[in-house]
Amino acid sequence: MRHLIDIQQLSREDISRLIETALDIIENPGRYSEVCRHKKLATLFFEPSTRTRLSFEAAMYELGGDVLGFSESNSSSAAKGESVSDTARTVGCYADIIAMRHPKEGAPLVASRTAGVPVINAGDGGHNHPTQTLADLLTIYREKGSFNNLTIGCCGDLKFGRTVHSLISAMSRYENVKFVLISPEELKVPKYIKTDVLEANNIPYIESTSLEDNIGKLDILYMTRVQRERFFNEADYLRLKDSYVLTPEKLKAAKADLSVMHPLPRVNEISVAVDDDPRACYFKQVLNGKYMRMALILKLLEVAV
Template structure:
């Protein structure tokens, strides 16, 4: 059992399945778990903006009967005075039983885990990874199909800077016969370091045209172009609007295909698509509560 969750690479299939099974139980009978963390405190330490990750972790802890403290603007903390990540985490561990941290620097999650005396969960680390987003995405897929093997999954969008993409690829390679199709502008293809990590362990192909193969997909996962990650704003301006999922394109999919997006969306999915039976992105966001409740219970509950 891991003490921290910093990377999907640190966990195995059995741990993922444990999280999914507990999340399912919590969703089916939330009252049974409403006091599991009543003596526990969660610290949310967010150095970058967040809506879904921070609020769903806070909702998860409150639903488990626990309490929450933290900050969502580092300018209101001693980081503004020059305090290091290590010291910030040491202090948070004095006041809380579990920490969720989001930071823009790659490797910051590892630093936090090294210096924390309590479990650390990554809420996203630069462009590196977003492990809990991947887990809630997998839970969404599992709920829909009842399995995580024998699926064809398309990833569309900013595969270079979207931190969920590496976590998803690392998770998919733990299951059997998952085929992944990677669609993106050439400038936004998945990083070679990530593809090297999954080479030989995951069946994937890099494609330019979604329309030609969309009918083969069980899942289409769309990501926004990450404006805040671009070193040159001019490059972003040239690439924004490079793709959009609309009802015409969706008419070419399987009827039981599901459309996912980690949100926020910025023009990648037309609003008219929201009413289609394949749209799952709002349910996907809600699933973050159950998945994160399960993680908190497993890593920081009374029996952890």
């Protein structure tokens, strides 16, 4: 049984094949429109999400499949105290594949042990979000044509920003990749990402608190939101939420072929005025996410096209 819990489970070859499938879906959507007929995707979202849940649902519908599930824990048996393990085992009796978002880190791994069907981690707390990374990778590939020779700036909440952790893990496997990690002191990348991923793979990186000082070096700028739901203390959130705001003014110092990415939702860390800049890629990421989720569902369900 294959699952996707952590982006590290996918080899470079796996990612290349997923990208090939996604590109083929983009070119030939008609070929894929019925391939998951009579298959059901369960979306178990114990935490609110618009983008990821709808993206999974749209992906399954575009493959001709069906969708069932819930979008908040209050409307699930978790509200009655049921364990993740039991919920997954139950849902595995109804669905062919599960996409799970849960506020507790490691919940999808627990689910994968009992579900009896493939489980996709659709975000577990501040830990991992591998399908967002797949969306990011397709975006990088379509914008840059390659994953090599890139300087990637990650800016904002790098402590709880699970999309950043997964992206760093995924990109650290390619050649001549460098990272510029821009965050307030309190929201720096966790130590284990630096030691186990960056340093273990000899990836050059610098840490900085200044976006302005570094924007000119970057091929990709990956902005993130400071997430209210990750803070135990509201005062800390309010103090840090506006640490970085990308504006057209700041973009003047950037390369002409910079790609500005953001996992969305955005609050105010990217000015709306940036949306019309050709370097803004964050809405392309949304679309790419659906294609990569389609490719992933096909892979995990072992559907041949």
